[in-house]
Amino acid sequence: MQILDGQLVSRATKDELKLKVAQLVTEGKKIPHLAAVLVGSNGASETYVGAKVKACGEIGFKSTLIRLEEDISENKLLSVIDDLNLDQDIDGILVQLPLPKHISDEKVINTILPSKDVDGFHPANVGKMVQGLDTFIPATPYGIMLMLEHYKIETKGKHAVVIGRSNIVGRPMSILLSQSAPYGNCTVTITHSHTKNLAEICRSADIIVAALGIPEFVKEDMVKEGAIIIDVGITRVPDASKKSGFALKGDVDFKAVSPKCSFITPVPGGVGPMTIAALMKNTFKACIDKL
Numbered sequence: 001m002q003i004l005d006g007q008l009v010s011r012a013t014k015d016e017l018k019l020k021v022a023q024l025v026t027e028g029k030k031i032p033h034l035a036a037v038l039v040g041s042n043g044a045s046e047t048y049v050g051a052k053v054k055a056c057g058e059i060g061f062k063s064t065l066i067r068l069e070e071d072i073s074e075n076k077l078l079s080v081i082d083d084l085n086l087d088q089d090i091d092g093i094l095v096q097l098p099l100p101k102h103i104s105d106e107k108v109i110n111t112i113l114p115s116k117d118v119d120g121f122h123p124a125n126v127g128k129m130v131q132g133l134d135t136f137i138p139a140t141p142y143g144i145m146l147m148l149e150h151y152k153i154e155t156k157g158k159h160a161v162v163i164g165r166s167n168i169v170g171r172p173m174s175i176l177l178s179q180s181a182p183y184g185n186c187t188v189t190i191t192h193s194h195t196k197n198l199a200e201i202c203r204s205a206d207i208i209v210a211a212l213g214i215p216e217f218v219k220e221d222m223v224k225e226g227a228i229i230i231d232v233g234i235t236r237v238p239d240a241s242k243k244s245g246f247a248l249k250g251d252v253d254f255k256a257v258s259p260k261c262s263f264i265t266p267v268p269g270g271v272g273p274m275t276i277a278a279l280m281k282n283t284f285k286a287c288i289d290k291l
């Protein structure tokens with residue numbers, strides 16, 4: 001069994017970008033600039049946005065964090081995004097999800113200019129991704145693809161089971177794995193909360209991508225010998241032994257499942273850091289595409 005080390009691959013990806021930024025500086029060109037919008041003060045969202053801003057600093061990108069009150073109106077948020085769309089110095093815009101209930105995710109996503117949509121959630125970018133065209137790929141599935149590429153994991157002809165069909169993880173993941181492209185060419189089964197016989201489907205999988213948000217859902221008896229396991233889930237569970245008061249749990253029962261696998265991502269330290277590295281790559285692309 002080999003651990004797919006997201007920290008290591010993320011570091012390598014960020015180091016590569018750092019060199020590219022240094023090159024831009026030498027050439028007197030524009031440096032990538034990411035704007036992150038955080039509405040309210042959800043603990044997990046604070047952590048994710050903080051990590052994204054920190055990564056920008058490490059690489060040499062500019063970043064602007066815009067904090068807005070939980071009760072901001074939808075119109076006001078949309079006008080903040082309009083301003084960022086118009087700002088020539090801003091290359092990429094991300095609005096941290098989830099948003100408060102009174103704000104429509106869809107309206108917010110559709111307001112971001114597709115050329116600045118570094119999360120790859122705008123329908124124009126999703127459409128391009130589905131057609132295999134050059135675009136921003138949603139950061140989590142993109143990060144997983146980068147990890148498969150780094151470890152040169154052959155996916156061609158394999159049966160991949162994706163658990164979860166969200167627009168940000170499961171659905172784009174299923175599309176990328178099924179594409180006629182390197183690290184694609186899988187036969188993909190996408191599953192969700194209405195799927196029958198999920199355990200049986202999983203047992204036939206060469207690759208499982210677990211993205212449902214239920215801690216330790218994937219058990220040992222759902223996994224066949226030698227399977228490749230990508231654990232996307234991150235759930236905070238109370239843990240009095242931790243200073244923070246919580247521990248992070250993945251969607252896979254790592255202890256029981258890992259001895260059976262050929263490759264597995266840990267939580268934390270697997271898909272999470274890769275999501276950030278992929279977002280950085282998208283931000284760099286947004287800047288370079290304008291040159």
Ligand SMILES: NC(=O)c1ccc[n+]([C@@H]2O[C@H](COP(=O)([O-])OP(=O)(O)OC[C@H]3O[C@@H](n4cnc5c(N)ncnc54)[C@H](OP(=O)(O)O)[C@@H]3O)[C@@H](O)[C@H]2O)c1
Pocket residue numbers: 140163164165166167168169170191192193194195198211212213214232233234235271272273275
């Ligand atoms: N590592 C990272 O960087 C990263 C990034 C994003 C998300 N995440 C984590 O990944 C997990 C999933 O995130 P998400 O945003 O995709 O979640 P989501 O929007 O809540 O979607 C969850 C999906 O799982 C499905 N599901 C729920 N219960 C199920 C069950 N018992 N059997 C099969 N499918 C089931 C749901 O089915 P229905 O469609 O039928 O409801 C839905 O499609 C969360 O833990 C999240 O924190 C991690």
